[in-house]
Amino acid sequence: MDSDIVLETRDLTKHYGGVHALEGANFILRQGEHVAIMGDNGAGKSTFVRQITGVERPTRGEIIFYGEKVQFDGPLDAREAGIETVFQTLALADDLDVPDNLFLGREKTLFNLGPFSILDYRGMREATKAGLEKTGVKIPNIHNTIRNMSGGQRQCVAIARTATFHSRLTIMDEPTAALGVQETAQVENIIRALKEAGEPLILISHNMRQVFDLVDRIVVFRRGRICANLVKEETDGQDVVAYITGAKTQDEYAEAF
Amino acid sequence: MTDGSHGVGGVTFDASRRRWPNEVNIFAALILIILIFEALGALLMNQSFLFDSRGRFDTIFNEQRLRIIILQVSIIGIIALGVTQVIILGGIDLSSGSVVGATAMITMSFAQVATVNGHPNPKAVFGPELMDLPAIVPVIVGLACGLFAGLVNGLLIAYTRIPPFIATLGMLVSARGVAKWWTKGQPVSFPTEGYAWIGSGMMPVIWFVLLAVLFHLILRYTVYGKHTYAIGSNEEAARMSGIAVDRHKVLVYAIAAMLAAFAAIVLSSKNLTAQSGMGVVYELYAIAMAVIGGVSLAGGRGSIVGTVLGALIFGVIQSGFTFLRLDAFYQEMVMGAIIVGAVVLDQWRQKRAALRS
C-alpha cells in the first residue's frame, strides 16, 4: 500500500433518513497535495467533511488516515489525530472572545483538576496574538466577543484557529465565502504557506479562480456522489462547470448516475 | 486584561471606549431602587429605608433591616447560583423548589435527636439507631439527594434530548411527591445541635457568600465555566469544537441540584423543622434573581456577580414593600412585573446586538 497517502475514504456514505447526502465516496489525498472539492449547493461537500472530521458517524465506509483505519469518536478525536477544520458554519461561540474560541475544547490549563482545571488565560492570549500575527489576520480587539464582529472577522477567527495549531491535514469549507478582497487574498496566502510547508489541504470552494490558483487537483461532487477527479493542468473552468452541472461525467464514475 | 495593546495587524483599538460590563448597569439599578424606597420612605413614612434614622452616631445604616434583607435572600440565593449556571448553559431548571422540599424532608430525618426534654422525639422518622448522628451524615444524605435529582435531570436532558423545561417540570412534580410521601405529610423536627448550627444566625449569609465566591471563580477561571458559556452560546459549535457537551450538561444540572439541596439543608436547619411544602415556587424566585441579574435566558451570558446583585435587588424590593407596609399581594404583582421587565430588557439587548452585527 502507498505510504504517501494522507487520507483515503472507501465507499464513504451518509444517509440522513431518506436523504442520501453522501454515497460511496472513494477519495484519496496524497502527501503535500492540495485538493479542491467543488459542486453545487447540496452536493454533499460539507457532509463529506463532517464524516471525516468525526462530527458525524458515517452510515458506512472506511476512513484511512496516514495508513491507519480510523473511527473518530468525535471532533476532538479527529483534531488530536491532526485534522484541523474550518467548518462552513465556523463553529464559533458567539459570547466568547477570540482566545476563548481559538482554544475552545482544548484550553490551555495551569493545573489539571479535571473539569475544574484552571485556565491559563495568559498563555492562551499570547498564543492567540502569535497565531494572528503569523496568519496576518486583523482583529482590532481580541477580547471582543465574536457576536460583535463582522462576518469576515468571524471567518478570520475560524481560519486563525486552524492555522495556529500544527496539523497533519487542514480542511477548509468555503473559508472565503464572506470575505472582502483583501481578506480573501490573506486567506489564500495562508493556504499558499501551507503548500510551501508541504502540509496537505482539502479546500471546498465555489470560486473557480481561487481553485485554479491554489490547488493541484479538483474533485467534483454531484448529488452526493463524486463525479470527476481532475488534475488541474488537464482541465479548465468550462470543463469543471460541465461536471458540476451534470453535462459531463467521468467514465469511471458514470455507472452510478 | 485591560491594557489597550491588543490591536493586531495595525487596526486601531481604543481601549478607553470599551463598553462597561453589564453588572455595572445592574448595580446602578440596585442603587436606583434603594433611592426610590428612600424617597418614598421620606415622603410617606418620614423615616429612612436603609440608613439609621434614630440619629445615633455609632451606626450609619439600619443594620437590622440590612441583615434581614441579606438573610432573606441568602437561601434562595444559593439556589440561584445553580440556576444561573443552568441558564448560562442554555437550559432551565424548574425543579429546584421541589428538590428543596424533598431534600429537607429526607435530610431532616437523619438529623433528629432521640430525646426531647426527656421524652422520645415525637416526630421521629427512624428508630433510635439512626438518631443523634453527627451532622455530617444528614449533610451527605442531603447532597446525595441533590446529586440524584440532578443526575436524573441531566441524563434526561442530555441523552434523551427532552427539552429542559419538560424534564425539570417532571422533576418539579415528582420531587414534591417524594417530599409528601416521605412522612405522609407529617413535618420532621428536632434536629441535633450540630445540624442546627448550619443555618443558625447569619450562617445562611456566610454560606451564600462562600458559595457565590467559589462559583464565581469556577465560572470565570476554569474549563468547566468556559464550556458552560460555550455550550450556552452555540451548542453546535461547542460540539464541533470537541467539547463533551452531553457530559457537561449532566455535570451542570447535578451541581445545580446539589446547590438546591444545600439550600434545603440550610433552610431546614434554620427553621429547625422540615415540611413537605418547603421551597414551593423557590425555583421561580431563583430564576428571577438570575434574570434580574442579567443572566440571559437565551444562554451564554450572565455571571454570578450579576445574580448576587439580582438577589440583592430582589431582597431590597421585598423588604422595601414591608417597610412601606404594603400588602404582600402588591409585592408579588410588582415582582412579576420586574421579572417580565428584565426578560424584555434582555431580549431588546439581544436584538440590538443582532442588528449591530
Ligand SMILES: Nc1ncnc2c1ncn2[C@@H]1O[C@H](COP(=O)(O)OP(=O)(O)OP(=O)(O)O)[C@@H](O)[C@H]1O
Ligand atoms: N443533518 C441533516 N439532516 C438531513 N439532511 C441533511 C443534513 N445535513 C445535510 N443534509 C442534506 O444533505 C445534502 C448535502 O448537504 P451538504 O451540506 O453536504 O451540501 P454542500 O455540498 O456542502 O452544499 P453547499 O455548497 O450549499 O454548502 C443536502 O441535500 C442537505 O439538505
Ligand SMILES: [Mg+2]
Ligand atoms: Mg457546504
